[in-house]
Amino acid sequence: GDPRRSLSHFSQDNVSHYDIFLLSQSQEELYVGARDRVLALAVGTPGTIRAKASIAWGPTAEKSSECAFKKKSQETECFNFIRVLVALNQSHLYVCGTYAFSPACTYIHLENFTLVSSSRGQPFLDGKGQCPFDPQHTYTALLVDGELYAGTTNNFQGNEPIISRALGSRTLLKTDAFLRWLSADAAFVASFSIPADDKVYFFFEETAEEFDFFERLLVPRVARVCKSDVGGEKVLQKKWTTFLKAQLLCSQPGHFPFNVIQHAFALPRGAKADLYAIFSSQWQAGRAGSAAVCAYSLEALEEVFEGKFKELNKESSRWTVYGGPEMSPRPGSCSMAPSSDKALTFMKDHFLMDAKVSPRLGRPLLVTSDVTYTRIAVHETQGV
DSSP: OOTTSOOOOOOOTTOOOOOEEEEOTTSSEEEEEEBTEEEEEEOOSTTOOEEEEEEEOOOOHHHHHHHHHTTOOTTTTSSOBEEEEEEOSSSEEEEEEOTTTSOEEEEEETTTTEEOOOTTSOOOEEOBTTBOSSTTSOOEEEEETTEEEEEEEOSTTSOOEEEEEESSSSOOEEOOTTTTSSOTTOEEEEEEOOTTSSEEEEEEEEEOSSSOOSSOOEEEEEEEEETTOOOBSSTTBTBOSSOEEEEBOOOOTTSOOOOEEEEEEEEEETTEEEEEEEEEOGGGTTSOOEEEEEEEEHHHHHHHHTSOBEEEETTTTEEEEOOSOOOSSOTTOOOSSOOOHHHHHHHHHOOBBSSOBOOGGGSOSEEEESOOOOOOOOOOOOOO
16 A cells, blocks of 8 residues: 555444444544444544544343343343444434344434434434344445435344335335245345436345255345335335346356355446445355455346346246236336336236346456455546
């Protein structure tokens, strides 16, 4: 790196698990979510990091004992691990934590860096569907136009994944667990939205149910919902009516596919974006294997989402390509007009795309051995 740039460190006694970071718009402050604590750090002066303010936000004794009663560890699990930290507006942050396996959310007033209490003095909101119960579970959350889009788990057992929309004045929406749009083991790693686009995208992995393999096969996926979605009136009430998902490909010819997605990052290009994701393989579990970086264009995603659907044949329990007449509006279309009950009923069973999203150049940009990447960030610089 540049020798003129010094590396600064920060730590505080009795504070651990610095897991989530949010840089203020002015880039003068860094907000940090840790275990039982939210910190405000001054980072405006190069080479120095200074603690400005700190909020202790741990679970109540009652919640901790409930957590322990459910056979969770009071040494490692029954704490409040901060998982969502977003700037709601100029004056408030919105923050959620696991809260001893009982997810909770609250607001932070930035002027004096304190938790905002309700009129009854209760500072915490139910965080179910916005934040995981288990600190070990992966998740993603994104604030778009004052609304929180989250991909997480919706129950204590961790086997009910959910994509939800909360906050704002519109109806709270979520995926329908009964319809099994997501496999029980779906694990979210990233989400993004382009301001000029009317959709929100989620990256995750899950067990594929469309293949007839003896072995459980994980597949990396991208799912899409429309920002304009308000749910159905009778069918799919308070549920997404625009949910679609597709498989991502990342492989080298003649090799096992890189089918475990670790993280993804979107680099906007005007109204479009380039998407970069890092992968490993399920066939190297427990040992150092290889990792790959694949890049996708937003156009490639859109092309797949405009293509044919798969549907489950109820008699054979096999997934086949839907060959019937086109439904109008088509599932996943972001039309503002309310859809008919017939169109929504069709959408309930036609959410999986037949085609797969291929990477740019048809192969990984990078493959490395004996390493597993966990995070990716992409920055564009001007060529010399």
